[in-house]
Amino acid sequence: TKRVKGSDEELSDDADIPGIGAGNTVDVYSLTERSGNGVRQVVWFDLGGAFLSSQMHGDRYVEGEKFMMRFGLYVTKEMIQIELKEEEKRMKDLESDLKKLQRDNEKLHEDIADYERRIEEAKAGIEQNLLDQKAREKDIESQQNVIEEVKKKLSEL
Numbered sequence: 001t002k003r004v005k006g007s008d009e010e011l012s013d014d015a016d017i018p019g020i021g022a023g024n025t026v027d028v029y030s031l032t033e034r035s036g037n038g039v040r041q042v043v044w045f046d047l048g049g050a051f052l053s054s055q056m057h058g059d060r061y062v063e064g065e066k067f068m069m070r071f072g073l074y075v076t077k078e079m080i081q082i083e084l085k086e087e088e089k090r091m092k093d094l095e096s097d098l099k100k101l102q103r104d105n106e107k108l109h110e111d112i113a114d115y116e117r118r119i120e121e122a123k124a125g126i127e128q129n130l131l132d133q134k135a136r137e138k139d140i141e142s143q144q145n146v147i148e149e150v151k152k153k154l155s156e157l
Helices: 058-155
Strands: 010-015 026-035 038-046
Touching: 038 058
Parallel strands: none
Antiparallel strands: 010 026, 026 038
């Protein structure tokens, strides 16, 4: 298939299409046009002296219609295959995102467990700190008594 010079048409030269060519090759011209959300394919079959028409080539024209139906089915199937690949890629991306979210969730649970452990350690540290403060207060009280005793000794001299 090649583009016809000076035209948007394409030509498939000497195509062997049983039922249309009746034993001979056929030149197939096509023009693809945008139409709404899709495309429109206009096709001419050059039989080598005349273009395929329903008036002149009844049976062969029916074969041409069948050929175009098969072509349309093929194109539709290919488009659906492309769509399927895109959707499978999207599914793979979604699954990858889910795995990342699951890993993030696991990490967050680990963080919570670590924070809870650290909170318990801090609570125990607070309790120990309060005990240590009480002990220091007693040490200060004892030291105050020692200082009073030493002052008393000094004043007695």
